[in-house]
Each structure stands twice: as structure tokens, then as C-alpha cells.
Amino acid sequence: MDVSQYLEMFIDESKEHIQTLSDELMVLEKEPENIDTINEIFRAAHSLKGMAGTMGYKRMQRLTHDMENVFQEIRSDNMKVVPELVDVLFDALDAVSNYLDNIIESADEGVEENEGIINALNKIVEKATGKSNSSEESTVTKPVNSDNKSSESSSDKAPADNSNTINGSGNNTPSDNNSDNPSGNDDGHDYRNIRLSEFEKKSFRDVIEDGTYLLGLTVYLSTSCVLKSARSFLVFKVLEDNGEVLKSVPNIQDIEDEKFDFDFSVIYLSNVPADKIQSLVRNVSEVERVCVGDVIDMVEDRPKEEKSSSEAPSNKDISTHNKDENVSKGHSEEHNTNKTSDADKKVVVMHEGGAQAQVKEKSSDKSGKSAKSSVGRTVRVDxxxxxxxxxxxxxxxxxxxxxxxxxxxxxxxxxxxxxxxxxxxxxxxxxxxxxxxxxxxxMVPIETIFSRFPRLMRDLSKKLNKKIEFHVSGGETELDRTVIDEIGDPLQHLLRNAADHGLETTDERIKSGKTEEGNVYLNAYQVGNNIVIEVKDDGAGMNLDKIKKKAIEKGLVTEEVAEMISDEEVVDFLFKPGFSTADKISDISGRGVGLDVVKTKIEELGGSIECKTVFGEGTTFVIKLPLTLAIIQTLMVELKDEKYAIPLGNIQTIEDIPHEDIKHLRGKEVINLRGRVIPIIRLNDVLEVPDNGFVPESLTVVIVEKGDRVAGLVVDNLVGQQESVIKPIGDYISGSRAIGGATILGNGEIALILEVNALF
Amino acid sequence: MDYNINEIQNIENDLSGIEYVMIKVGDEMFGINIAYIDNIVRYQKFTRVPKAQSYFKGVINLRGEIISVMSLRLKLGLPDDKITKNTRIIIVKPEEETQIGIIVDEIKEVIELFDKDVEKNVNSNPDGGDVKVSYVDGVGKYGNLLVSLINIRNLIIDKDMVSV
The missing domain is CATH 1.10.287 (Helix Hairpins)
Incomplete structure (x- = not known):
């Protein structure tokens, strides 16, 4: 079977399952007895196994199979969850992710067998249960439990109960239909239980007078089927090729959304006989059995309880299934009933028209429309x-x-x-x-990357032998997809830092009167047009004097200047390349490549990063990111003959300052604006703008902010506000760091966009 | 290993020649393989980019795309461009998805050169001799003209950035 078309679906779903496994394993570690968690893990491992099998990824299948096995034993109380087991399971999960990564890259799972993990898993199971459960024995085709009794192998699509199916359909002759429900159809999902509104009966009736067959079908998918909607889709395709699906329970939308167990029923119109249809549908893989029968009687007039019926029922043919209490009250049912009065009129018109074909078309139109009108809320888009x-x-x-x-x-x-x-x-x-x-x-919720961090913190906690409480909030905060893809690594870096350098050892914490567990917080929230992400720890904080000393050592600053600089400026040294205050280098962090890379990355994304630290109380990194990358509101300014755009998000106010108000402080130009001393930056000098002899009477100063800090940018002239499309500055050219991109103006000219964060 | 259209064509087109756009910079003739050329536009006003490499004149807007423009003269260590009515900007694509403009004094014509007309790499030692040499693959003889055939990738991608 060609499964390549399902590869993407497989990848997406596997990712979800792996995430579930990761989350639930975390829970399991804390609550080893939690039966819901155990079931959830079992289910996810089982689904993964099934999907991997269907796609032909044998190694991945084998590994997940063994994971599933472990939980099967736990579920049946043969063994308990022990910490070593969780560790091995995490390893196994990593191995599964690796398989998936390989698959994403090359559509092939790779050759890593992960014998070690499989053996470790089996050893634990053996030890706990005394049973031998080596991986050789428990090959994938061997039934392990009732849940996967039918093989996952996709080619194996003819289970033994095939004969049942034939019998089932044999029972479904019109005469049998009226007598009793055949055995095996007691689950309430049978097509005979489909309840039709009077309107539907009437329109169906009109159609079959034409000499076609009106059939009922119930399709049972194999319980190991993991791509149910895809399978159903194939079934529907076969059906649509040979006739017309008049009604389906559950409705088509629910089937597409996989809101059904393993079976669904349809009322179907075709000029192909029932047994032919049955064998056609049977040919779709993973269809376990198909019941087909003539349902002509279902649309015969008979007394009905339905109040919405506008038809006078004629008393004949009371069939058993109408009394059946099991009748499914599907969504589509209600939907159709609600529409009845409206649709009835249509039918009358159509009926007068007298053309059968037209009726057929219209009724299928209607079912199409009702399916569309309730289209699901999400669409996957590339x-x-x-x-x-x-x-x-x-x-x-x-x-x-x-x-x-x-x-x-x-x-x-x-x-x-x-x-x-x-x-x-x-x-x-x-x-x-x-x-x-x-x-x-x-926009994508930041949850998509936050969700991988609990696992990271758990591993760090083990590795560092520190007790860490990890608090996450604001996962629902949304960010542009491009930013989401890029922000994961910087955050991971900061979290590692927080756990490794930020938090003290347990002993130190107890000594300083803190709780034994160190706390690491990861918060996200929106402020105006920016997203703020905070990485915070309640550890030792940073010793500013130590940073200063280090900065002097490294020649970043002279001793005299170091005496004068503000705390904020001291913290800024952290972001300089090669700067690390860690006394010893661990393999987790502290190699001195780090914060500068984090900073560069975040600035590439148009954001900024700040650090606040209180000695003895902890450190907070605050990342601020723009909501979007591509189009921003800017203030256009002129510098001599050149035009530049300043992102509005950075601007606080615009001030007119007389020349004489400029003061000099420690060799820097500053202004005193309403009691606040603000350094000013002469853009003409920074950007080396060619002089045209223009000297303004007073200074126009755009006050911009970066985190808590502000600066005044001196410009020559204000042009106005404009929506700017940010474009890259062109290939191969390497401009000033203060240029964040370019934008095309209304007259076709180009203005460069200032990267305000780089000016500080 | 990176190969480009030029090399492939060298192999495939042993019999037929390679077409070059012949350009004039100063008194010298240069040839640019036509396979790299995307477009030729008139000289237009550019926007200066602060602190860019000295041979970059700035950026221009070409139908909504922002394209950086370098001066071939400055890159080759010649005196700065004098803009005349003949000045053109050749838009070349040195790599997939990238574009760059090159300012030249004048565009002459498209010429076809066969292998026998081309004397490959005049200077066998790429580290020695004139800087210009690494930007030039060889010299083609066209009539009584000598045409230096520009290696676009070496010209545009800084030499130490090229990993060969």
C-alpha cells in the first residue's frame, strides 16, 4: 500500500502523541499510581505503535510496542512504576523522537535499533513480573492484548471474521430487516438504526422510484486503524464513484474530524447491487467488515413520532428499528430535523418539476451543504x-x-x-x-514550544541534583509562527542557565533559609504590540561586583569607568561575547558562548532582552518580541537628505529641545526631560550621513525605549507615520547593526528601518 | 561541493560556445556569463546603507525587491564610477534566490566564446599576483579584443567566505 500521502498526517499525529507521552510521563513520575495517566500513556504508545506499523516503520513500531507492553503490565497490576522505569521510558521516548526526526528528514526511520533501551525495558518488566518478555518473542505481529488483536500490518486486511460480514449482509434482505436485528449489531451504530426524517424519506423515495438500489451500509474499521478519517475518506470515495451517499451517521464532518469510534453507517443510492458494493468497500484496507442491506423499507411511509413531520403518515410497515431505543441521535439528525420545514418547501417545488435526476442532484446538494455549513473550526495550512x-x-x-x-x-x-x-x-x-x-x-500559541521545557527541567533537575519546581504560565499567548520557530533555542538556553547558575544547590538554599526546591518561572504575556517572555529564578542572583571585576579583567571596561556605570550597564556585560561569570564550566552551561548568542537571535527577531538581578533573590530575563515581523507601523524621519523609519513600537514621545538644553555628563550628551536624564544619540553621526549643511534651529528628539531604558534620537525632520513593509536589505551587503531592514516608500524610494535596540 | 550552471555548461557545451555579455569598465573589457544575468537596468538613484562595505553603493528598488548594488570599479580597485548615460546596472544571480546589482560603465554586446578562444586562469598561483586575478576565470579572445571573464561568485562572495 502506498502510504506516502499519509506521511504528513503521520508526522503531525506522532508529534502530538510524543508530546502527550512526554507530558504524561512527567505526571507519572510524580504520581506513579495515577491510573488515568497510565491509561493515557498506554493509549498514546499504542496509537504510535499502530501508526508506525501502518507506515512500515518497523523499528519505531517495535520500540513503542515494548513501551506499550510495560504499561500493559502496569495496567494489569503486574508491576509498579519505579523511578528507574521512568528514566528508561524517557530514553525510549527520546529514541522514538529520533526516529520521527529521521522520518521527517528522509521519510526513513534510520537504522538505530535501540537494543539497549528495549532490553532495559524488558529487563524491568521481567524483574517486576517474573515473566520472560524478551523482544524477540514479542514481535509486532504477536497479539499482546485485546486492544491490538488485529495486526497492525497494513497488508493484513482480511481478518478471520470476514465470514461474519457475508452472513451479516445475507441477513439484511428486506424481509429479514423487518423481523429482527441480526446478532452482532447490538452496538447501536448499525445503518438500520439510522433515523430518517419524513423529508428525507420522501426525497429518498422519490429517488428510488428510478429503479436504483437504496442501500444501507455499516462500515467497521479495524480497531487498530489510526488514520480513521483517511480510511473513511477512501471508503466514501469508493462509494461516491459508484453512486451517491444520501446520508451518513455520524455526519461527514464528524467523520472527517474522527469523531466516531470504528464504524459508521450510510444510506446510499447506487445502481450497483449490494454484494458488489460490499466487496468494493471491503477492498479498502483496514476495513474490517461491511454490512450492506436494502433499506427500501426504511423510507416507506409509516407512523412517526416526529413532531416536525408535515406529512400525514400512512399506517403500514412498522419496522423494528423504529422502536429501537438505541437510535443514535447524531448531530446530523438534529441538523436535518431543524431544517425540515425549510427543506420541505424545496422538495415540493422539485416534486412539481417531476424530474428525478434533478431531485437526486438537489438532495445531494443539500447533504453537501449541511456538511459544509458545519465545517470544523480549524484548517491545517502549509x-x-x-x-x-x-x-x-x-x-x-x-x-x-x-x-x-x-x-x-x-x-x-x-x-x-x-x-x-x-x-x-x-x-x-x-x-x-x-x-x-x-x-x-x-499566530501560534507559544505553548507549542513551552511544552517541551518541563521535560528539560526534569532532566536538568536530575543531572544537577537540584530540586526544581518549574512554573509555566501564559502558554496561550500567541506569536507569529516564524518567531515561534526561532525562539525555542534561546529560551532553552536561558532555562538551562537559570537551573544551572541561577539556582543554588539544595544545601545552599537550606542554609540561606529558602525552600528546598528552587523555583524557575517561565511566563508569557502580551503588552500592546509586544509579547513579553520572562525567564525567572529565585536563586542566588548575580553579584554585580563580580561581573564588574570580570569585565575589567576582560578589558571590556576600565576601572575608572566601571566605578561610575549604572547597575543596568553592569548587567549588560553579560551579553558581551565570551563573558561568563561561572567559576567552573559545566556541560550544561557556562562556556561563555551563550547570552550574546541569545541576544543576537532575539535582536534578529526584532526583539530585545533585558536582565534584572537582585543579589540573593534571583534573576529575571525579560524578552520582548514584536507581534509580527513583516509589516510594522513606523515614524518616517529625515536625516539630512536621507529618510529612515523608526518602528513606532520603540517610540515613547517626540520632543523639541533647544540646543542649549543639551548637557554633558561623563563625556556623553544628555538632556534632562521632566526630571529624567536621558542620553541622546545623534543619528547623523552614528549613521555617517553625508552633510548637506543643514542646521536645524532646535533639536527634534525622538525618545525611544528599550526595556526600562530610554534614549533620545536626534533627527532633522519628521515626515509622518507610515505602515512599512519590512524587506531584507539585499544580499551580500553588510550594513550597520543599527539598520534592521528596508522598506519601499510610496514614491518607490527606499528608506532604511532603524534597529533601535542596537543603538543603545 | 558546489557546482553552478557555468561549470555544467562548460562540460555540456564543449562544442557550442558560452555566451557572455561584454562590458566596459575603464579601458578594460570584461565578460559576464549570460547564465548569471537576470536583468540589465539603467542607472538609478540608490539608497546609501551606513557602514556597508566600501564597494557597495547602496540598495535600489527593483519592482518591489530591494537589491544591493556594488561598484565593479571600486571592487577592482579602480577610481569611482562616473555616471554617464551609458552607465548600467547588471542584476546578476550568483546563487539561487539571491540577486545583486553591479554598476558598469557601458554594455557592449553579447559575444559567444568557444573553448579554444579562452585562455584559462592567466595566473596559476591564485594567492600571488594581482588581486583581480581571482575574480577572473580566464581571458577570452574576441576578434582583436581581450575580454577578462569574470568569476561572478568569487567577485561577489568575499574571497575568505568562499569554501573551496
């Missing part, structure tokens, strides 16, 4: 498509900016221009909204 969309929005905004700029250069006396103005304003608001909408689509 990120590339979203990138394309974002690019188009960017183009649109550039075009819009062009229009705005043409318009503002015109002298307007013509009344028609007012209308033109209005339309341009309208266009502006539409493009802004469009941009926001597309941006929102690209």
Missing part, C-alpha cells in the same frame, strides 16, 4: 501558503502607499478629489485590517 499570502498583502500595502503618496502631492480643487480621498482612506483601512487578519492567521 506555512508557505501563509507566507505567500503575507507577501501579497505586503505588495498591496506598498501599492496603497504609492497611491497615498501620489494623492498627497496633488493640489485638490476638484470636488471629485474628495471622493478619491475617501476611497483612498477606505482602502487604507481595508489593507490595515487585511494585514491584521493575515497576521492573526499566522
Amino acid at each position: 506555512i508557505e501558503k501563509l507566507d505567500d499570502l503575507m507577501n501579497l498583502v505586503s505588495e498591496l500595502i506598498i501599492a496603497k502607499n504609492g497611491l497615498v503618496s501620489i494623492n498627497s502631492n496633488r493640489i485638490t480643487n476638484n470636488p471629485a478629489d474628495n471622493i478619491f480621498n475617501e476611497q483612498i482612506e477606505y482602502l487604507e483601512s481595508v489593507t490595515t485590517n487585511l494585514h491584521e487578519s493575515v497576521m492573526k492567521v499566522r
